Amino acid sequence: MVDTSARPKRKLPRTAPAAATPEAVPSRGIDLGPLSERLGYVLRRAQIAVFQDFFASFASLDISPAQYSAIIVVDANPGLSQTQVADALGIQKSNFVAMVGLLERRGIVRREASPSDRRTYRLFLTRQGRVLLRELHAVAEAHERRIAAIIGDDAYAALFAPLTSIGDHLRSVPRD
């Protein structure tokens, strides 16, 4: 689930030379009407901007938001199965396979065969993965501070509770 848009393209395009800036900035000279009072629109714009800053911040480490979240969950819960981590992140286990494979090839995550259930792998960070994670956290915190600087520390801190609440509770609300 947690992923997308602001997406810098990884591979070099075959017919195209090189990506400039992803997710172009909407022009500000045109009346957006009631759009600025629609939370979905405002939320989406903010999320794209934050992800763009995230991508720019982590470009040198070549880590995406989705990878960062997976590394964090594996670190906080060593030994979880791929399915458990995928569920925790809200992504399909089938789509998680390639990501674990990549993190494993990069020496960040380790798959360990479970002794009790030979169908499952238990996931751990490698030592190198833990070192990387410290670095990632430092970059992420600078990124957070950059956002806080825009809107002020109090407004920044005040965003978490309502946004988390929306993410947690909206799905189950009945439609009328």
Next chain:
Amino acid sequence: MVDTSARPKRKLPRTAPAAATPEAVPSRGIDLGPLSERLGYVLRRAQIAVFQDFFASFASLDISPAQYSAIIVVDANPGLSQTQVADALGIQKSNFVAMVGLLERRGIVRREASPSDRRTYRLFLTRQGRVLLRELHAVAEAHERRIAAIIGDDAYAALFAPLTSIGDHLRSVPRD
């Protein structure tokens, strides 16, 4: 730009029968560590939840968030060119072509040849489009009230300024 993820698939899948619920809910039994203090993560989760509610709300009218935003901009700025509307929404003009075509075929938007510049079309809502827009706004407002009910009216109202600010200003912040 403004669009995506929570995406109910429109067309019926060819190899697959039917989509159940898009963007699965992350399990809440696992420690997410510092992820819950990363604004990007929280923002993304909230945005997906809000878009899911939006899709559910507008399913019967078959209008996506991107279409809704385009209809609003055309209504608020009658006679803009496709390129201008695409720029205002932050989407590529090439990707806007199909959307205008669809809205035109559905009788919501009208393309009118510009008398002064024969390369451009001026976009307008049809009468039917304006009727639809009123309906869309009513549904959208119910959707907004549903969100406000989760976190309270004050917290809801307080989200707009900081989120808009982040969306407007983050892109131009220099990296260090």
Next chain:
DNA sequence: TATTGTTATACTCTATAACTATA
């Protein structure tokens, strides 16, 4: 030369089905 609308194309993310090997 530059721009508008357009087509074609590639890549990413997401969702589902189906397979295998286990349980």
Next chain:
DNA sequence: TATAGTTATAGAGTATAACAATA
């Protein structure tokens, strides 16, 4: 029968290149 990991595949969104008509 059911589940874990995997593969294959389809659909949607987005980015770029290139073209014809026009400026």
